[in-house]
Amino acid sequence: MNTKQSSPRDRNGREAALVVQGRAAETVPLPGGGLFQLLEDSRGTGGLLGANRLALPAGADGTRPHQHRLSTELFYVLTGTMEFLLDGTLTPVAAGGLVVVPPGTVHAFGAAPDAPAEFFAVLTPGIERFAYFRQLGRIARGEADWSTMDGLHDTYDVHFDGAAGWR
Template sequence: MPRKPQAMIVHERDAEEVSLPGGGRFHLLEDSRATGGLLGANRLVLPPGADGTRPHRHRLSTELFYVLDGTMEFLVDDTLTAVGKGALIVVPPGTVHAFGASADGPAEFFAVLTPGIERFGYFRQLGRIARGEAGWDSMDDLHERYDVHFVGGSRWR
């Protein structure tokens, strides 16, 4: 049973950081525990040209992205769009999407998933895979648990 939602403040110094190759990193802000499942939130920094994820969808959650810096490339359904600092992207459940930093420079964004699903274990495992500490097949049994369902994406880079 989810906990009762609580007001919360997460300082950057208190957020867990998951390092990625090339200087990329996740800042894990809220894993939906304190919010009683209302939302999860993280910040992601990607080096130039780095993929954030391949095409996937969420069955249960809406995902909101806000670009803090740089230019991101987003695939939403079959449309590839470059979005810069200050852009807001909202992806409803069932919508195929992928994203990464443009080749022009690093990019940073803030992401919110609602309703929240405890996904920090997923981001930690992605970090291990990106650093070569685990294989992609280590994710095979985690897709349902974290509501991340990968699909083909002919227009993704």
Template sequence: MTKPFIVEERDVEAVQLPGGGAFWLLEDAENSHGLFGANRLLLPAGADGTRPHHHTRSTEIFYILSGTMEFLVEGALHQARQGTLISIPPNTTHAFGASSAGPAEFLALLTPGIPRFDYFRQLGRIARGEADWSTMDDLHDRFDVHFDGPPDWR
């Protein structure tokens, strides 16, 4: 049974990214008993969050806290400004990144939740040059992230 819980900023793990970006790992589907996972992400101007991919088991929900994001959803490019909510159902190809106009920060929720903190930690290591992209090859099914296109989607 799910019980109420509170996650305070001082207790949140931050995964640093190049250029001043970061992931804040808020909920790994553990406290919510799989109901959802939650992360906050800050991307520097023009930085990609991810290449085109889909999830087979989860809906991914984004809320733009500041700045402007660019989303590729099933081949169409969309601008999402502060205050925009985006919902991506399972099996929908999508990608996202900060616009070139400035940094962007957003909240990302996945429901149902899949424990993914290890995925984001590894992405941080890759982004910082501490690991090679090939280290992700065996992790896609485990974390329900299935790539559908090249990294240069914009």
């Protein structure tokens, strides 16, 4: 999969800065008041990175165990405490904490059971994954079945490696 794209250019021909205002970002609602805020789908950075924010209600899982074969994923916990499963070890990370997951590391995450939590995530190099997050939202809301993700793992570089009930 080739993720490198042509970067947008400014009026002088240099790579342009990217600004995404929060109010302009698409929001994908999740059950219990959770949400994905879709900030950058790698197009505006020429494939350098993708970025989103995830807010989860207390105790909610964000994803089941998976790995990325092509990308590194960075998580910065904004509020609450997130629980990260990292190669089989459950690690709580409070607000202000950073987690960097290299390619091939099996990981999962969710909000700790005592309070809602949210994080900012960056995937680099970027892969256009907003369609993936939209579909995850439909699945979480009961509007689509998990089987609709079959065959899309290589497209989104998300390779599941474990049961949905990982905690």
